[in-house]
Amino acid sequence: MTVSAAGEFGLIDRITARLGAAPACLLGPGDDAAVVAAPDGRVVASTDVLVEGRHFRRDWSSAVDVGHRAAAANLADIAAMGAAPTALLVALCVPPDLELGWAEGLADGLSAEAASVGAGVVGGDVSASPTLTVAVTALGDLGGRPPVLRDGARAGDVIALAGRTGYAAAGYTVLSRGFRTPKLLVDAYRRPVVPYAAGPTAAVRGVTAMVDVSDGLLADLGHLAAASRVAIDLRRSAFDVPDQMRDAAAALGVDPYAWLLAGGDDHALAAAFPEDVPLPDGWRAVGHVVHGSGVTVDGRPFTGPAGWDHFR
Structure with a gap:
């Protein structure tokens, strides 16, 4: 059955029947608007959009995969503010001949x-x-803490990373060359593994600035550096190349560090911590904040694109 055969309200009924309850949801689908609890008195909000042919392909990813990716892109932004996600709102634009099962x-x-x-x-x-389009808005709760912004990093801070980078970009490259393995990399592109809990944990432990790595580590740390009016220097040696990534890079003629440093869609969290603050579990040091501007690797500018830009 297609969505046109089910009709607008039939489609809505099919979707809402599959949605679970959320602790913060006081009133869910069925009325003009939902009601979500905000114990903190403030709501953190973020939105993101996935467009078929631009952000995903149905021959590369299942519908379930795309759902995971669309949610993760927004939930990671909430975590990067040091907040706990509470709810998602989804706008779905679909071709009438789309299968209802999708x-x-x-x-x-x-x-x-x-x-x-x-x-x-x-x-x-x-x-x-x-054009099949999935637009998601995420809401979150700060739990009484101030939001973690991008503008608080200071010279001397340690740059740390939670989660992984390069895996999704490697998976994208593998798929774009017509391959379906290594599974580790392809699965990372289809469904990111996001360290959500690391955001609120970092907020409690005194993080000074934080950002979600969606477009590439160099690019997103560039936003943090610009907002904080500092420079950031990363250590190439802090990034291990897993064997499957190294093998794929050799086979495809790609520098694996281009994936690790400039690849997006893994939704790791990058943050600045005061030098005298022990890093929380799940975080590892990858560089330092210094005086100046921009982001370098071992003191030198990175050769090649720093990350993804939708209009370039």
Whole structure:
């Protein structure tokens, strides 16, 4: 059955039937708007959009995969502010001939990724469109803490990373060359493994600035450095190249450090910590904040693109 055969409200019924409950949701789908608890009195909000052919391909990823990716892209932004995710709102624009089962799979992926952090999908909208598009808005709670911004890094701080980088970019390259292995890399592109808990943990432990690595470590740390009016120097030796990534890079003629330092979509968290603060579990030091501007690697500018830019 296609979504046009089910109709707008049939599609909505099919989707909402697959969504689990969220602790913060006081009123879910079915009314004009959802009601979400905000114990802190402030709400952290972020939005992101995935467009077919630009952000995903249905022959590369299942509907469930796309749901996980769409949720992760937003939930990671909430974690990067030091907040705990509470809810997702989803706007879905689909071609009328899309199989209804694909939309149901998308809902399953969105719901599962949200549930992994104690959040849920609480509402949204659907529309017909020639281009399949998934737009997600995430909400989060600060738990009484100030938000962690990008502008607090100071010279002498340690730059640390939680999560992994380069895996999704390597998987994308593998898929774009017509291959489906190594599975480790392809799966990383299809469903990012995000260290959500590392964000609130860092906030408690005195982090001075933090950012979600969505476009590439160099590019996103560049935003943090610019906001803080400092420079950042990374240590190449701090980044291990796993064997499967090294083998894939050799086979495809790619420098693996281009993936590790400039590849996006893994949604790791990068942050600055005072030098005298022990790093929390799950974080590892990869560089330092210094006086100046920009981001360097071992004191030198990185050769090649620093990350993803939608308009270049």
